[in-house]
Amino acid sequence: MRSIVRLEGVSKRFAGKEVLSGINLEIREGELLTLLGPSGAGKTTLMRIINLFTRPSEGRLYFRDRDVAQLRGEELLKVRRSMAMVFQKPVMFTGSVFYNVAYGLKIRGYSRAEVERRVDEALRLVGLAGYEARSAHTLSGGEAQRVAFARAIVIQPELLLLDEPTTSLDPISEARVHSIIRRVKELGISVVLTTHKQHEALALGDRVAVLKDGKLQQVGPPEEVIYAPQTRFVAEFTGMVNIFEGVVEEVAEVCRVRVGQVQLEMPAFEASPGERVCVGIRPEEVMLLRTDVPLNPRHRNVLEGVVEEILPQGSAMLRLRIGSGGLRISADVPRHVVEKMDVREGGKVLFSLKASCLRRLEE
Amino acid sequence: MRSIVRLEGVSKRFAGKEVLSGINLEIREGELLTLLGPSGAGKTTLMRIINLFTRPSEGRLYFRDRDVAQLRGEELLKVRRSMAMVFQKPVMFTGSVFYNVAYGLKIRGYSRAEVERRVDEALRLVGLAGYEARSAHTLSGGEAQRVAFARAIVIQPELLLLDEPTTSLDPISEARVHSIIRRVKELGISVVLTTHKQHEALALGDRVAVLKDGKLQQVGPPEEVIYAPQTRFVAEFTGMVNIFEGVVEEVAEVCRVRVGQVQLEMPAFEASPGERVCVGIRPEEVMLLRTDVPLNPRHRNVLEGVVEEILPQGSAMLRLRIGSGGLRISADVPRHVVEKMDVREGGKVLFSLKASCLRRLEE
Amino acid sequence: MEYLVEGVLRAVKLLITMDPYVISVAKVQVLVSTSAVLLASATAVPLAVLFCFRSFPLKNFLLTLINTGMGLPPVVVGLVVFVIFMRRGPLGFLDLIYTREIMVVAQFLLAFPIILGVSIAAINAVPESIRETAYTLGARDREVALLVVREAAFGIITGILAGAGRVFAEVGAILTVGGNIAYDMVTPEGIIQVSKTRTLSTAIPLETSQGDIAAAIAFGLILLAITFILNLLVSVLRRRAGVA
Amino acid sequence: MEYLVEGVLRAVKLLITMDPYVISVAKVQVLVSTSAVLLASATAVPLAVLFCFRSFPLKNFLLTLINTGMGLPPVVVGLVVFVIFMRRGPLGFLDLIYTREIMVVAQFLLAFPIILGVSIAAINAVPESIRETAYTLGARDREVALLVVREAAFGIITGILAGAGRVFAEVGAILTVGGNIAYDMVTPEGIIQVSKTRTLSTAIPLETSQGDIAAAIAFGLILLAITFILNLLVSVLRRRAGVA
Amino acid sequence: QKEGAAPEAVAEEAAQNTPEPGEMPRLVLATTTSTYNSGLLGVLNSEFQKRYGVLVEVHAVGTGAALRMARDGEADVVLVHARAKEDRFLEDGYGINRRNVMYNDFVIVGPRSDPAGIRGMKSAAQAFARIAQAKAKFLSRGDGSGTNAKEQEIWRLAGITPSGEWYEQTGQGMGRTLTIASEKQAYTLTDRGTFLAYKGKLELEVLVEGPVRGGDPVLANPYAVIAVNPKKYPERNYELAMLYIGFLTSPEGQRLIAEYRKNGEQLFYPDALVDRENYNQYLPVTIHGLYDEEGEPYTGVTLPPRG
Ligand SMILES: Nc1ncnc2c1ncn2[C@@H]1O[C@H](COP(=O)(O)OP(=O)(O)OP(=O)(O)O)[C@@H](O)[C@H]1O
Ligand SMILES: Nc1ncnc2c1ncn2[C@@H]1O[C@H](COP(=O)(O)OP(=O)(O)OP(=O)(O)O)[C@@H](O)[C@H]1O
Numbered sequence A, B: 001m002r003s004i005v006r007l008e009g010v011s012k013r014f015a016g017k018e019v020l021s022g023i024n025l026e027i028r029e030g031e032l033l034t035l036l037g038p039s040g041a042g043k044t045t046l047m048r049i050i051n052l053f054t055r056p057s058e059g060r061l062y063f064r065d066r067d068v069a070q071l072r073g074e075e076l077l078k079v080r081r082s083m084a085m086v087f088q089k090p091v092m093f094t095g096s097v098f099y100n101v102a103y104g105l106k107i108r109g110y111s112r113a114e115v116e117r118r119v120d121e122a123l124r125l126v127g128l129a130g131y132e133a134r135s136a137h138t139l140s141g142g143e144a145q146r147v148a149f150a151r152a153i154v155i156q157p158e159l160l161l162l163d164e165p166t167t168s169l170d171p172i173s174e175a176r177v178h179s180i181i182r183r184v185k186e187l188g189i190s191v192v193l194t195t196h197k198q199h200e201a202l203a204l205g206d207r208v209a210v211l212k213d214g215k216l217q218q219v220g221p222p223e224e225v226i227y228a229p230q231t232r233f234v235a236e237f238t239g240m241v242n243i244f245e246g247v248v249e250e251v252a253e254v255c256r257v258r259v260g261q262v263q264l265e266m267p268a269f270e271a272s273p274g275e276r277v278c279v280g281i282r283p284e285e286v287m288l289l290r291t292d293v294p295l296n297p298r299h300r301n302v303l304e305g306v307v308e309e310i311l312p313q314g315s316a317m318l319r320l321r322i323g324s325g326g327l328r329i330s331a332d333v334p335r336h337v338v339e340k341m342d343v344r345e346g347g348k349v350l351f352s353l354k355a356s357c358l359r360r361l362e363e
Numbered sequence C, D: 001m002e003y004l005v006e007g008v009l010r011a012v013k014l015l016i017t018m019d020p021y022v023i024s025v026a027k028v029q030v031l032v033s034t035s036a037v038l039l040a041s042a043t044a045v046p047l048a049v050l051f052c053f054r055s056f057p058l059k060n061f062l063l064t065l066i067n068t069g070m071g072l073p074p075v076v077v078g079l080v081v082f083v084i085f086m087r088r089g090p091l092g093f094l095d096l097i098y099t100r101e102i103m104v105v106a107q108f109l110l111a112f113p114i115i116l117g118v119s120i121a122a123i124n125a126v127p128e129s130i131r132e133t134a135y136t137l138g139a140r141d142r143e144v145a146l147l148v149v150r151e152a153a154f155g156i157i158t159g160i161l162a163g164a165g166r167v168f169a170e171v172g173a174i175l176t177v178g179g180n181i182a183y184d185m186v187t188p189e190g191i192i193q194v195s196k197t198r199t200l201s202t203a204i205p206l207e208t209s210q211g212d213i214a215a216a217i218a219f220g221l222i223l224l225a226i227t228f229i230l231n232l233l234v235s236v237l238r239r240r241a242g243v244a
Numbered sequence E: 001q002k003e004g005a006a007p008e009a010v011a012e013e014a015a016q017n018t019p020e021p022g023e024m025p026r027l028v029l030a031t032t033t034s035t036y037n038s039g040l041l042g043v044l045n046s047e048f049q050k051r052y053g054v055l056v057e058v059h060a061v062g063t064g065a066a067l068r069m070a071r072d073g074e075a076d077v078v079l080v081h082a083r084a085k086e087d088r089f090l091e092d093g094y095g096i097n098r099r100n101v102m103y104n105d106f107v108i109v110g111p112r113s114d115p116a117g118i119r120g121m122k123s124a125a126q127a128f129a130r131i132a133q134a135k136a137k138f139l140s141r142g143d144g145s146g147t148n149a150k151e152q153e154i155w156r157l158a159g160i161t162p163s164g165e166w167y168e169q170t171g172q173g174m175g176r177t178l179t180i181a182s183e184k185q186a187y188t189l190t191d192r193g194t195f196l197a198y199k200g201k202l203e204l205e206v207l208v209e210g211p212v213r214g215g216d217p218v219l220a221n222p223y224a225v226i227a228v229n230p231k232k233y234p235e236r237n238y239e240l241a242m243l244y245i246g247f248l249t250s251p252e253g254q255r256l257i258a259e260y261r262k263n264g265e266q267l268f269y270p271d272a273l274v275d276r277e278n279y280n281q282y283l284p285v286t287i288h289g290l291y292d293e294e295g296e297p298y299t300g301v302t303l304p305p306r307g
């Protein structure tokens, strides 16, 4: 796939503070790339750089293989006009919904008829047909968000930049926006979407880029990011709550790592004995074992522990916090399993950290 | 527990449109009540009524057993001063963080020393100690949210009203705000919190009140709301995606309901044969059955179906959309189960709708 | 009080009979003052946008100067313009003194700082996000400026109305550079007075100096009526445009 | 041009020598005009808050009236005040005509609509959420109003400066009600002129009519200098208070 | 020791030594602008103040407005120059005890090039007729002032009703009208005093002289002082007004007028003294609220002997 935007070694400093550093990232034609990161990670800044709003302090920015980082005037305008951006907190221009949506077309000099046709189309797409005459300031938050969408889509950009488009929406509106985004993608428009919601990044993105403190942590398809997090941060941010520091004791076909009083067996990785490493496992990969049947010898890393706390996790799962050998381990277990096994706070449980699910994480 | 606020038959109309109707709700001393509902449900309106901001069109509003709905002037002020509200989108006053937090104290005429002591305490509570001199307009969204908190808490209200306090926060900031809210509760302050996030309502609330189209759907502890939804809306909004309309065929120790070509067995409820009813089951309560071992006769409502789609659901689960006998059923199954059973799109599966999990829902 | 009553009656009568003198004087007023306001708006509003969008050294000091300019004494402005354009002055060869054109120049100088100052305050209050949104939609600087002006319309229009108020009511400057000149015309209906550079505002002190207070009040009322109609027009247009 | 140069030199000389006549005239100006501006601000700003917070019938029409008021011709305001307060007028018994007090009244009427109009525009731009937040924090109406004024400070101050600009430069009204009176006082040092109701602004046309254009320009410059210093003061205070 | 004192100290001291204007009895004089602008009133009023401790509050507003003020009871005494209006003022009962004070004259001025060719003409009316014939630019004050009234009178004498674009009305005071005439190189009628005061700044010349320089007697410009009738306005200070009239028409007052010079030129010619030896100047005998130099109530006025 051809790339539409490519960043090479892009850095940005504000008043000496490095907000983005050494970003290498490609946005491919037709793809939906989600940019996942916590507040302050630099997501908005990165979007603004792509939109030629903010000039990178260092590095190169290619738009369709042309270096555009230092463009000015009409040249810059031409490139910017092939993109559209929807801000985190969209503002409505004073005036009607029509005025808002038509704005980008009018300044491009489209004919009145063409403007009307396209505005109608765009409003239809976001499910606001018939809203043309409404004053934009009287819209609800969700409606305003969708008008902002229509305003951006109507100019038929090659690349659509969406900065946290669902952050303040309720689940129903969020689902609607997601389906609008999918429809936009079907129109062949490439999309970059920032979010701090893991589930959104994973559900929408063809690829997910995880950003933290201005550095790209990992870029890849959603499954890879969840199940093969490369860094401690990516692991934490995608919900891998069990992260331990330990010391490598043996490197062979499998590796053995000592964590507290426990030795864990896990898939081999490059390291030398005595090295300090960070390992992690997702809470739903911690398996409760029945104590009323003999232990299956297949199970590795079987530990005994005391349930310190049981918290609801979503609606179907419960999260057990288990203390074991100086470690605190969280396990997400379906409610009905917990009930069946009669697990209670203060009770003892047997569980296994499946060896194949344990992963080594970079700091 | 004594009630701090009680609403009796409260309705509110704006320009003839009924935004709240017949709300009966009690807020108990020391509790944290979450108000769950989609956008436009009337959550903000309800909060404003409690804060004596908006006068109900009908009904009574008691604050500590005193009818306050029609208070005016200084009397009203006195009651309002024992509450504090944080808006959905908090605005900062122009000036320093100190100015913002101190505002409520200054207008109450506290001494300079007392103001400084309390502001310091409040900023410490929200983790912004040392921010006093910062200009409030330069704060990030999350920081502003926390300053708004401090501004409300500093006056030591008896009741704290929080309107969607975490809506625009990333998960890390959200967790921080949650822990602040818990600390506030420990100070003995009662809290009402609105949200459209099911997980937040359930995780934080001592009780959850579900609001839709201005009507209270259900009020109760979180588990009750999830596992015993009374209405179709509560079920849908708390993630019960499998909802079917059917006809009662038999009412005995168990009920039998025909849905499409399928007859479902479920716990008894009051109805007469031939009545149309609505029944539902949570997707994680749909159980995949192994086909390589004989069927356990315990299983009720065993159906065969074709997997039409597999979607990621959170990070650990997959959602299977299964077509069966004219129904479309969603099942949330742990990823590793799906892998082990080698379920694929287009393949056949056997599954059971556990009878005890099927629930009747009012429209 | 009789003066007031008489003044009101006189104003009504002059308006009803469409007194040709009053009409010619009012015409000059409207012509000169609206030209000045339009010119001042056309220059001050774009400058206000520039002022708010750019940052440069001494910005605050410049703002203070602009605000000071709102207090330029009209007579002094008139004198300075006069001194520059008078026969022996550096621009005397243009032969503009005692013409309507030079009155426009003088009033322009009076309206300009007010419109500029109030517009700056109004544009300052428009959130930056409006500007940025326009840019992301592909707007040019000029288009962004227009949009911001539209958003600040309420305040800017207030500024323009304040500027208009000043020049419509102002005497010192146009009297000095315009000369308050009228002449008599012989017509079949008799001799009528026709304004050359006399305006309603400069006619008022003339009536006062003749001791005709009622006439002065009548002229003032007519002037106010014109200002009011202009204001009404603006407010209707504003609501029609839906900007504020 | 020589007039201009001479005017500047004369202004500098009058200031350096602290000419007692100029000082007494300037004192009256500052006294009268600042009183008028302060009074007008003290009434117009609260009214602007009320205007913005309340909705009532004919609100738009009232706004148009206020904006029209920005164009009240000073001479007419002067005449009307005069007619009301003159010996034979309804309030003649107060014996206020040709006093500084009545000058304050007249200038108050001129400053009031400008400060009101511009303040309304400024307060209109403050988001309603500011107001509501204050209420939830337990503020009384008065405290909320204060807060909103603080938020709109930049615009309101611009309005007050525009009002100040108008009255400091204004001649028509104070000339009519104040009479532009100065006394020749016979003192041991000789005859010195002392202002009773003469201000810098009314002294300017007097000098012009006496043919002393340079003196007129000098007085104008001194007036501008005073306005400038007041503006500078306001801008410093404003930054010190951190409101805008 | 006054020599080295800082200017502000002098000003302060002056302010201290001087009775506050508010404490002194006050006389309100409404007058035409030329008397004030020429500086003559300053001289007369300081002498009056020195002598009687009375402050004269001058409203220099033009003849029409001055008479209006007096009619409204806003003045004690008027000093004006428009005979017809004065007569109406007296006839209506608002004024009383009119006295001639002084006179000067009007002159016709115009551009050096004199396009209508009126230079040196002896008759003002004929000069006007020639200007009208040539349609040479002529500026009228058109403000109902004394000068304006005189101009109308001359047009009447010439039998002409001036109209058309050559005949413009400024509606302004003499000084400004002269300035405009100079800028436009137009003819105008002016009182000699104002013309002399502005001469340096004007590109105009006297083309037709008034009676002071032996010209047309029609161009005479007499000033009169009139007290406001105490019957109409009992609250006005009639006694002070009469004191002022007495002072202006006294030999002392007349001497000051005759001696007043501006730029070396005499502007006004005294006109009040009568040739009869035994003519008694009217003066009030008691004046309420007035005290003499010893602080004793003031009971009469003794004017210095004639000469
Ligand atoms: N114009 C600026 N001047 C100074 N610092 C800035 C500027 N813009 C952004 N920053 C800083 O850069 C960092 C990254 O900001 P950015 O807005 O890109 O984060 P984000 O990932 O979009 O966060 P959020 O989820 O809160 O929107 C923050 O620390 C922010 O304070
Ligand atoms: N002042 C008002 N005038 C007219 N309608 C109003 C007013 N305030 C609220 N409404 C309407 O009342 C309904 C409920 O509004 P409310 O703000 O209480 O909802 P909400 O549950 O807080 O929604 P959200 O999650 O979007 O904040 C909406 O349909 C809204 O349009």
Ligand SMILES: [Mg+2]
Binding pocket: A043, A044, A045, A088, A163
């Ligand atoms: Mg951001």
Ligand SMILES: [Mg+2]
Binding pocket: B043, B044, B045, B088, B163
């Ligand atoms: Mg809400």
